[in-house]
Amino acid sequence: ADWKKEKVAELEELTNKNEIIGIVNLADIPAPQLQAMRRSLSGNAILKMSRKNFIRIALGNSNKNIEGLADYLEGQPAMVFTEMNPFKLFKILEDSKTEAPAKAGAIAPADIVVPAGDTSFPPGPILGELQQAGIPAKIDKGSIVVQEDATVVKEGEPVPKNVADVLTKLEIHPMEVGMDLLAVWEGDTIYTADVLKIDEEETLQTVITAYQNAINLSVNAGIINSESAPLLIQKAARDAMNLAVNANILTSETTDKILSKAYAQMLAVASLLSSDALDDDLSEKLNSVPAQTASEDNTEEPEEEEAEEEEEESAEESAAMGLGALFG
Structure with a gap:
C-alpha cells in the first residue's frame, strides 16, 4: 500500500538527515504523559511512532550503517531523531518520567x-x-x-x-511512566541504555580526580603545558626562595626572611644559656618566644593551603565545565 511506503520513506529520510538516531519504548504510557513528553522534546528532537517492520525496513534502506538498532525494537517502539548528545537525550527522557501507580502483573523496577x-x-x-x-x-x-x-x-x-x-x-x-531510551546510534556506534545511564556526581568526581592527577604528574615531571605552566612557575619561585634563604643569599626578597631566621637562631642559642648569662632585654625576648614561634609557624602554611585550595577549585571548575558540555 502507498501509505506504508510513505511511512517507510519518511523514516528513511529522517534517518539519513539526522546524526543521532534513537529507539525508544512507549509501552504503557498514557496519552497525557506522552503529550507532555513530546513537548519536553519540542525543538530538540523529532519523535516518530511506527510499526516494527517499518522501522526495520527504514534502517536497512538508510545510507548509514545503522541496521544494528533493529535489535532494540521492544514494546511499542518509536524513533527519535536529534542532533543532541546521546547522554543529554537520555537525561532529558529520564527527567521527563513521572510516578505512576502499580498495575497487577507489572514488573517491579526496584524493591x-x-x-x-x-x-x-x-x-x-x-x-x-x-x-x-x-x-x-x-x-x-x-x-x-x-x-x-x-x-x-x-x-x-x-x-x-x-x-x-x-x-x-x-x-x-x-512505577515510572516515560519513554525508555533503549539504544542510540551516533557515528557508527550504538550506545545502549546501560552505557548512557551514568551517575553524574560520580562521573564529575572521577573527572576532577583524573584532572588533578594529571596536573600533579605534569608539575612533578616538569611537563609544561597551558595548565601546568603557572604552577611550575610558582613552584620554581618557591624553590628559588627556599634555596636563597637557606644559602643566606641576600636579595630584596630574602633579606627579611634571612634576618628573621638569624633572629630565631640567636634566640635558640640564648635559650641554651643559664639565666645568669642573659641580660634583661634578652630574657624578655626569650619569654615571648612561644607566642612568636606560633605566629611564625602559621605564616607560611596558610599561603600553601590557599594555593592548594585554589588549584583544587580551578581543577573542579574546569572539570565541571567539561561535564556540563557533555550533559547540557
Missing part, C-alpha cells in the same frame, strides 16, 4: 517497600487487606498503623493484584 507509620485509615476491612498483602499492620489509637517497613514486592517480580490495590489506596506509586 517496593511500604514504610512504617500511620496510614490515616480508621479501623475497617483495609486492615485485613494490608495483612493479606504481607504488611504488618495493627490498630493503634483509633487508626491503622504499619508496624515496620515491609518489602511487598522484590525487584524484577510481578506485582500481585491485591498488592497493587493496597499500594494505590496507600498512595504509593512505585
Whole structure:
C-alpha cells in the first residue's frame, strides 16, 4: 500500500538527515504523559511512532550503517531523531518520567517497600487487606498503623493484584511512566541504555580526580603545558626562595626572611644559656618566644593551603565545565 511506503520513506529520510538516531519504548504510557513528553522534546528532537517492520525496513534502506538498532525494537517502539548528545537525550527522557501507580502483573523496577507509620485509615476491612498483602499492620489509637517497613514486592517480580490495590489506596506509586531510551546510534556506534545511564556526581568526581592527577604528574615531571605552566612557575619561585634563604643569599626578597631566621637562631642559642648569662632585654625576648614561634609557624602554611585550595577549585571548575558540555 502507498501509505506504508510513505511511512517507510519518511523514516528513511529522517534517518539519513539526522546524526543521532534513537529507539525508544512507549509501552504503557498514557496519552497525557506522552503529550507532555513530546513537548519536553519540542525543538530538540523529532519523535516518530511506527510499526516494527517499518522501522526495520527504514534502517536497512538508510545510507548509514545503522541496521544494528533493529535489535532494540521492544514494546511499542518509536524513533527519535536529534542532533543532541546521546547522554543529554537520555537525561532529558529520564527527567521527563513521572510516578505512576502499580498495575497487577507489572514488573517491579526496584524493591517496593511500604514504610512504617500511620496510614490515616480508621479501623475497617483495609486492615485485613494490608495483612493479606504481607504488611504488618495493627490498630493503634483509633487508626491503622504499619508496624515496620515491609518489602511487598522484590525487584524484577510481578506485582500481585491485591498488592497493587493496597499500594494505590496507600498512595504509593512505585512505577515510572516515560519513554525508555533503549539504544542510540551516533557515528557508527550504538550506545545502549546501560552505557548512557551514568551517575553524574560520580562521573564529575572521577573527572576532577583524573584532572588533578594529571596536573600533579605534569608539575612533578616538569611537563609544561597551558595548565601546568603557572604552577611550575610558582613552584620554581618557591624553590628559588627556599634555596636563597637557606644559602643566606641576600636579595630584596630574602633579606627579611634571612634576618628573621638569624633572629630565631640567636634566640635558640640564648635559650641554651643559664639565666645568669642573659641580660634583661634578652630574657624578655626569650619569654615571648612561644607566642612568636606560633605566629611564625602559621605564616607560611596558610599561603600553601590557599594555593592548594585554589588549584583544587580551578581543577573542579574546569572539570565541571567539561561535564556540563557533555550533559547540557
